[in-house]
Amino acid sequence: MLRLIRTGEAVTRADIGRVTGLSRPAVSLRVTELLDRRLIVEDNEGPSTGGRPPTRLAFNAAGGVVLVASLGASRAQIAVCDLAAGELARADLAVDVEEGPDVVLPLVMRTWEELLGDRPASLIRAVGLGVPATVEFAARRTESARIMASWTGVAIPPIIAERFPVPVFLDNDVNVIAIGEHRAVYAGQADDLLFIKVSTRIGSGVIAGGEILRGALGAAGEIGHIPVRDGGGVLCRCGNTDCLDSVASATAILRRLRSRGYEVKTLADVVALVRGGDAETMTVIRDAARMLGEVVASAVNILNPAVVVLGGDVAETFQPLVSGVREVVYRRSTALSTRNLRIERSRLGPGAGIVGCAHMILDHVLSPEAVDSPP
CATH class of the missing domain: 1.10.10 (Arc Repressor Mutant, subunit A)
Structure with a gap:
């Protein structure tokens, strides 16, 4: 009803x-x-x-609020949303997620309290987080051994529930971004979507038949840990060599330029070099695009999405990377899988994680089972 x-x-x-x-x-x-x-x-x-x-x-979208946070490796978007996933208040913060949950989670909770302002706690219906780690969704626990040791096996919901005693939901950060892009931009027109986040690290979220595909233990979408050819033998965090994450991410681009004598601290420095027409910098960007495109092409052959969305700092900053990925995918994927395929940049940008987190929560809070349960 x-x-x-x-x-x-x-x-x-x-x-x-x-x-x-x-x-x-x-x-x-x-x-x-x-x-x-x-x-x-x-x-x-x-x-x-x-x-x-x-x-x-x-x-009644104003009949309650949900608290959401989309955590990346170096930034967090934290918000209070209404029951229609609309933002009521938001804060974007610089964080170092590798400081661990003991540091990051208290910061997130303090920010929620500040954003709530005078709103009564009784309005809070649920809490949702996206974290840059593999998440066993059913168990609501991070499972990220060898990637972010301080977050491995952490049961986050009980920590949050001590301060906010409502249902708490947890998922991988790229999964919630994929949900946000799909619901806000592509719902009703593309129910099979592959979202690729190219930022400090590389990950993907898969929408299949209109629903997020998490896999048996939440490990679906780990595109960043697929090895590439001609990677140069770079050791990855996971222990393997030449993983996509270690050769084509923002971290990898900065490392390659520094090894060639460039004094680059952030992507803004790389942007300045690209705008100045620096040939070597463009070569590094094109190499990253080629390696990313080869992995995405394989994913397109396996998943046959209607649209591939490229997001994250690198994809949103460098159009040549997007163009390079598009060129490789159309050349290396099958003709049928690319017949109607669209490869586009993210339209929501950093806000996608907030939208996706809100929808992840509301799918449960407003489900028939939740609505029929005793208040």
Whole structure:
């Protein structure tokens, strides 16, 4: 019934009765329950066809809030959102996620408290985080051995629930970004999507049939740890050599330029070199694009997405990288898998993680099972 009201398929009690076949008393009882939980509101301003206009029902996005955080390796987007995934307050912070949960999580929780302001704690419906680690979603626990040791095996929900006693959801950071891009940009037009985040590290999120694909233990999408050819024997964090993450990420680009005598501290320095037409810098970017494109081409052959979205600092900063990936994918993937394939840059940018986190939470908070459970 809530879904019918949220989507506008049924906006009066009579509509609900016709669509569901429920009796008037049954409809009235369920509507009253939804009103009591502040999930819907009544609107008496509906159009009339003669006589007293029917009372219209509308989803109450202001009936609660969710706390969300999308953590990257070096930055975090933290927000309070309404029940329609709309941002009410937001903070973007520099963080070093490798300082570990004992440092990062208290910072996130303090920021939520600041963003909540005068809003009562009773409005908080749930909390959701995206973290740059492999996450066993069902167990709501990070599983990232050899990648970020301080986060390995951490059960984050109990830590958060001590301060905010509501359901807490956890997923990989690129998964929530993929959810955000899909829901906000491609819903209804592309239900098979591959999101590639090219930033300090490289990862991917896979939307298949409109749903995020997590795999048996949450390890789906670890595209950054696929070895590439001609990588130069670079040792990766995971212990293997020439992983995509170690040769084509922002970290790898900066390392290669420094090894060639360039004094570059951030991507902004690399941007200045590209804008100045520096040939060697462009060669490094093109090499990264080639290696990334080869791995993405294999993923396209396996997954056959309708769209590949490239996001993260590197993809959003360097158009030549996006063009290079596009060229390699169309050349190396099968003709059928690329017939209608689109390869695009992220449209949401850093905000995608917040949108995705909010939808991840709301899919559960507003599910029939959650709505039917005792308050």
